[in-house]
Amino acid sequence: DQQVKQNSPSLSVQEGRISILNCDYTNSMFDYFLWYKKYPAEGPTFLISISSIKDKNEDGRFTVFLNKSAKHLSLHIVPSQPGDSAVYFCAASATQYVSSNTGKLIFGQGTTLQVKP
Amino acid sequence: NAGVMQNPRHLVRRRGQEARLRCSPMKGHSHVYWYRQLPEEGLKFMVYLQKENIIDESGMPKERFSAEFPKEGPSILRIQQVVRGDSAAYFCASSPFGPTGEKLFFGSGTQLSVL
Numbered sequence: 001d002q003q004v005k006q007n008s009p010s011l012s013v014q015e016g017r018i019s020i021l022n023c024d025y026t027n028s029m030f031d032y033f034l035w036y037k038k039y040p041a042e043g044p045t046f047l048i049s050i051s052s053i054k055d056k057n058e059d060g061r062f063t064v065f066l067n068k069s070a071k072h073l074s075l076h077i078v079p080s081q082p083g084d085s086a087v088y089f090c091a092a093s094a095t096q097y098v099s100s101n102t103g104k105l106i107f108g109q110g111t112t113l114q115v116k117p
Numbered sequence: 118n119a120g121v122m123q124n125p126r127h128l129v130r131r132r133g134q135e136a137r138l139r140c141s142p143m144k145g146h147s148h149v150y151w152y153r154q155l156p157e158e159g160l161k162f163m164v165y166l167q168k169e170n171i172i173d174e175s176g177m178p179k180e181r182f183s184a185e186f187p188k189e190g191p192s193i194l195r196i197q198q199v200v201r202g203d204s205a206a207y208f209c210a211s212s213p214f215g216p217t218g219e220k221l222f223f224g225s226g227t228q229l230s231v232l
Contacts, residue, residue: 004159006159034220036223041225041226041228042225042226043121043123043208043210043223043224043225043226044160044208044223045223046220046221046222049220089159089160102165102172102173103148103150103165103212103214103221104150104162104165104173104176105150105162105221106162107152107159107160107161107162108159109158109159110159
Protein backbone atom coordinates (compact mmCIF):
# COMPACT_ATOMS: atom_id res chain seq x y z
CA ASP A 1 0.00 0.00 0.00
CA GLN A 2 1.85 3.03 -1.34
CA GLN A 3 0.55 5.96 0.73
CA VAL A 4 2.90 8.46 -0.89
CA LYS A 5 3.42 8.29 -4.62
CA GLN A 6 5.78 10.00 -7.00
CA ASN A 7 4.60 8.90 -10.40
CA SER A 8 7.44 10.36 -12.42
CA PRO A 9 10.63 8.32 -11.99
CA SER A 10 12.70 10.93 -13.79
CA LEU A 11 12.67 14.50 -15.02
CA SER A 12 15.09 16.34 -17.28
CA VAL A 13 15.23 20.13 -17.34
CA GLN A 14 17.45 22.74 -18.94
CA GLU A 15 19.56 24.91 -16.66
CA GLY A 16 17.78 28.14 -15.76
CA ARG A 17 14.30 26.73 -16.36
CA ILE A 18 11.76 25.62 -13.77
CA SER A 19 11.72 22.08 -12.38
CA ILE A 20 8.38 20.81 -11.07
CA LEU A 21 8.30 17.61 -9.08
CA ASN A 22 4.99 16.11 -8.09
CA CYS A 23 3.77 13.96 -5.24
CA ASP A 24 0.39 12.45 -4.34
CA TYR A 25 -0.75 10.95 -1.06
CA THR A 26 -3.71 8.87 0.01
CA ASN A 27 -3.76 9.07 3.82
CA SER A 28 -5.97 11.90 5.09
CA MET A 29 -4.18 11.85 8.44
CA PHE A 30 -0.98 13.22 6.90
CA ASP A 31 -0.55 16.81 8.02
CA TYR A 32 3.12 17.50 7.49
CA PHE A 33 5.03 17.09 4.25
CA LEU A 34 8.71 17.25 3.44
CA TRP A 35 11.02 17.10 0.47
CA TYR A 36 14.42 15.45 0.74
CA LYS A 37 17.24 15.53 -1.76
CA LYS A 38 19.62 12.61 -2.18
CA TYR A 39 22.91 12.35 -4.01
CA PRO A 40 24.39 8.93 -4.89
CA ALA A 41 26.13 7.20 -1.98
CA GLU A 42 24.83 9.79 0.49
CA GLY A 43 21.90 9.96 2.86
CA PRO A 44 18.83 12.09 2.17
CA THR A 45 19.14 15.72 3.21
CA PHE A 46 16.19 17.86 4.21
CA LEU A 47 15.19 20.47 1.66
CA ILE A 48 11.88 22.09 2.55
CA SER A 49 8.66 21.28 4.36
CA ILE A 50 5.05 22.41 4.65
CA SER A 51 2.36 22.03 7.25
CA SER A 52 -1.20 21.24 6.20
CA ILE A 53 -2.38 24.59 7.55
CA LYS A 54 -0.52 26.26 4.68
CA ASP A 55 -0.75 25.93 0.94
CA LYS A 56 2.65 27.33 0.06
CA ASN A 57 6.10 27.56 1.57
CA GLU A 58 9.05 29.23 -0.05
CA ASP A 59 12.79 29.05 0.67
CA GLY A 60 15.02 30.70 -1.86
CA ARG A 61 14.79 28.90 -5.18
CA PHE A 62 12.56 26.19 -3.69
CA THR A 63 8.79 26.45 -3.25
CA VAL A 64 6.44 23.71 -2.11
CA PHE A 65 2.73 23.88 -2.90
CA LEU A 66 0.10 21.83 -1.12
CA ASN A 67 -3.39 21.10 -2.44
CA LYS A 68 -5.15 19.25 0.36
CA SER A 69 -8.39 18.65 -1.50
CA ALA A 70 -6.48 16.90 -4.25
CA LYS A 71 -4.02 15.29 -1.82
CA HIS A 72 -1.24 16.62 -4.00
CA LEU A 73 1.95 18.55 -3.43
CA SER A 74 4.62 19.82 -5.73
CA LEU A 75 8.15 21.15 -5.45
CA HIS A 76 9.18 23.99 -7.74
CA ILE A 77 12.84 24.79 -8.29
CA VAL A 78 13.53 28.00 -10.14
CA PRO A 79 15.92 28.63 -11.67
CA SER A 80 17.22 25.08 -11.90
CA GLN A 81 20.97 24.56 -11.62
CA PRO A 82 23.16 21.57 -12.57
CA GLY A 83 23.95 21.06 -8.88
CA ASP A 84 20.26 20.36 -8.30
CA SER A 85 20.64 17.07 -10.18
CA ALA A 86 19.75 14.42 -7.61
CA VAL A 87 16.95 12.14 -6.49
CA TYR A 88 14.12 13.99 -4.77
CA PHE A 89 11.92 12.23 -2.24
CA CYS A 90 8.57 13.41 -1.02
CA ALA A 91 7.71 12.35 2.54
CA ALA A 92 4.68 12.70 4.82
CA SER A 93 3.91 12.42 8.50
CA ALA A 94 0.78 12.36 10.68
CA THR A 95 1.94 14.56 13.55
CA GLN A 96 -1.39 15.35 15.16
CA TYR A 97 -2.56 11.79 15.68
CA VAL A 98 -0.63 11.18 18.89
CA SER A 99 -1.90 7.69 19.52
CA SER A 100 -0.45 6.40 16.28
CA ASN A 101 2.22 8.95 15.55
CA THR A 102 5.78 7.93 16.17
CA GLY A 103 7.41 10.65 14.12
CA LYS A 104 8.20 8.29 11.29
CA LEU A 105 8.13 9.60 7.75
CA ILE A 106 6.48 7.80 4.85
CA PHE A 107 8.46 8.26 1.63
CA GLY A 108 7.56 8.21 -2.03
CA GLN A 109 9.63 6.27 -4.56
CA GLY A 110 11.66 9.30 -5.60
CA THR A 111 12.13 11.31 -8.80
CA THR A 112 15.53 11.61 -10.42
CA LEU A 113 16.07 15.17 -11.60
CA GLN A 114 18.67 15.92 -14.22
CA VAL A 115 19.46 19.56 -14.93
CA LYS A 116 21.35 19.97 -18.18
CA PRO A 117 23.85 22.82 -18.58
CA ASN B 118 28.49 19.08 15.63
CA ALA B 119 28.85 15.76 13.87
CA GLY B 120 25.92 14.44 11.93
CA VAL B 121 24.42 10.98 12.09
CA MET B 122 27.26 8.48 11.77
CA GLN B 123 26.74 5.07 10.25
CA ASN B 124 29.27 2.29 9.88
CA PRO B 125 30.36 0.44 8.00
CA ARG B 126 29.63 2.27 4.74
CA HIS B 127 29.81 -0.98 2.83
CA LEU B 128 29.27 -4.47 4.18
CA VAL B 129 29.60 -7.69 2.22
CA ARG B 130 28.21 -10.90 3.64
CA ARG B 131 27.66 -14.41 2.32
CA ARG B 132 24.27 -16.00 2.58
CA GLY B 133 23.67 -17.30 6.09
CA GLN B 134 26.05 -14.91 7.83
CA GLU B 135 25.08 -12.16 10.24
CA ALA B 136 25.15 -8.45 9.45
CA ARG B 137 25.50 -5.74 12.12
CA LEU B 138 24.90 -2.14 11.16
CA ARG B 139 25.73 0.67 13.56
CA CYS B 140 24.29 4.13 13.94
CA SER B 141 25.36 6.95 16.22
CA PRO B 142 22.72 9.68 16.27
CA MET B 143 23.47 13.37 16.31
CA LYS B 144 24.51 14.75 19.68
CA GLY B 145 21.47 15.40 21.81
CA HIS B 146 19.19 13.19 19.73
CA SER B 147 17.60 10.30 21.59
CA HIS B 148 15.23 9.11 18.84
CA VAL B 149 16.53 6.78 16.12
CA TYR B 150 14.78 5.51 13.00
CA TRP B 151 15.99 2.83 10.60
CA TYR B 152 14.98 2.80 6.94
CA ARG B 153 15.77 0.43 4.10
CA GLN B 154 16.04 1.34 0.44
CA LEU B 155 15.84 -1.50 -2.03
CA PRO B 156 17.16 -0.90 -5.57
CA GLU B 157 14.91 1.45 -7.58
CA GLU B 158 12.60 2.00 -4.60
CA GLY B 159 11.98 4.63 -1.96
CA LEU B 160 12.92 4.48 1.68
CA LYS B 161 10.82 2.08 3.73
CA PHE B 162 10.43 2.58 7.47
CA MET B 163 11.66 -0.33 9.57
CA VAL B 164 11.86 0.58 13.24
CA TYR B 165 11.82 3.50 15.67
CA LEU B 166 13.72 3.38 18.92
CA GLN B 167 14.34 5.59 21.89
CA LYS B 168 17.10 4.90 24.36
CA GLU B 169 16.67 1.29 25.54
CA ASN B 170 13.18 1.00 24.05
CA ILE B 171 11.67 -0.15 20.76
CA ILE B 172 8.72 2.14 20.13
CA ASP B 173 7.52 1.10 16.68
CA GLU B 174 8.77 -1.95 14.80
CA SER B 175 5.84 -2.17 12.40
CA GLY B 176 8.14 -2.07 9.36
CA MET B 177 10.55 -4.71 10.56
CA PRO B 178 10.44 -8.21 9.04
CA LYS B 179 9.18 -10.64 11.65
CA GLU B 180 12.15 -12.97 11.42
CA ARG B 181 15.92 -12.52 11.36
CA PHE B 182 15.84 -8.76 11.96
CA SER B 183 16.32 -7.06 15.31
CA ALA B 184 17.29 -3.61 16.54
CA GLU B 185 18.51 -2.09 19.75
CA PHE B 186 19.49 1.29 21.10
CA PRO B 187 21.29 0.76 24.40
CA LYS B 188 21.75 3.35 27.09
CA GLU B 189 25.37 3.67 26.08
CA GLY B 190 26.67 3.26 22.57
CA PRO B 191 25.21 3.27 19.07
CA SER B 192 22.00 1.80 17.79
CA ILE B 193 22.48 -1.59 16.16
CA LEU B 194 20.43 -3.15 13.37
CA ARG B 195 21.13 -6.86 13.27
CA ILE B 196 20.24 -9.20 10.44
CA GLN B 197 20.75 -12.88 11.08
CA GLN B 198 21.20 -15.50 8.36
CA VAL B 199 21.23 -12.95 5.57
CA VAL B 200 19.70 -13.76 2.19
CA ARG B 201 20.22 -12.12 -1.20
CA GLY B 202 16.99 -10.17 -0.80
CA ASP B 203 18.48 -8.33 2.18
CA SER B 204 20.87 -6.53 -0.17
CA ALA B 205 19.93 -2.88 0.14
CA ALA B 206 20.99 0.49 1.51
CA TYR B 207 20.13 0.84 5.18
CA PHE B 208 19.75 4.37 6.48
CA CYS B 209 19.58 5.56 10.03
CA ALA B 210 17.97 8.86 10.99
CA SER B 211 17.78 10.70 14.27
CA SER B 212 15.59 13.34 15.82
CA PRO B 213 15.70 15.32 19.06
CA PHE B 214 11.93 15.22 19.49
CA GLY B 215 10.55 11.97 18.11
CA PRO B 216 6.78 12.05 17.75
CA THR B 217 6.53 15.76 18.46
CA GLY B 218 9.23 16.62 15.99
CA GLU B 219 9.30 17.18 12.31
CA LYS B 220 12.23 16.47 10.08
CA LEU B 221 14.65 13.61 10.50
CA PHE B 222 18.41 13.85 10.01
CA PHE B 223 19.86 10.98 7.99
CA GLY B 224 23.22 9.28 7.97
CA SER B 225 25.06 8.30 4.79
CA GLY B 226 23.82 4.76 4.99
CA THR B 227 25.28 1.26 4.95
CA GLN B 228 25.22 -0.58 1.64
CA LEU B 229 24.73 -4.27 2.40
CA SER B 230 25.62 -6.73 -0.32
CA VAL B 231 24.80 -10.39 0.16
CA LEU B 232 26.71 -12.79 -2.06
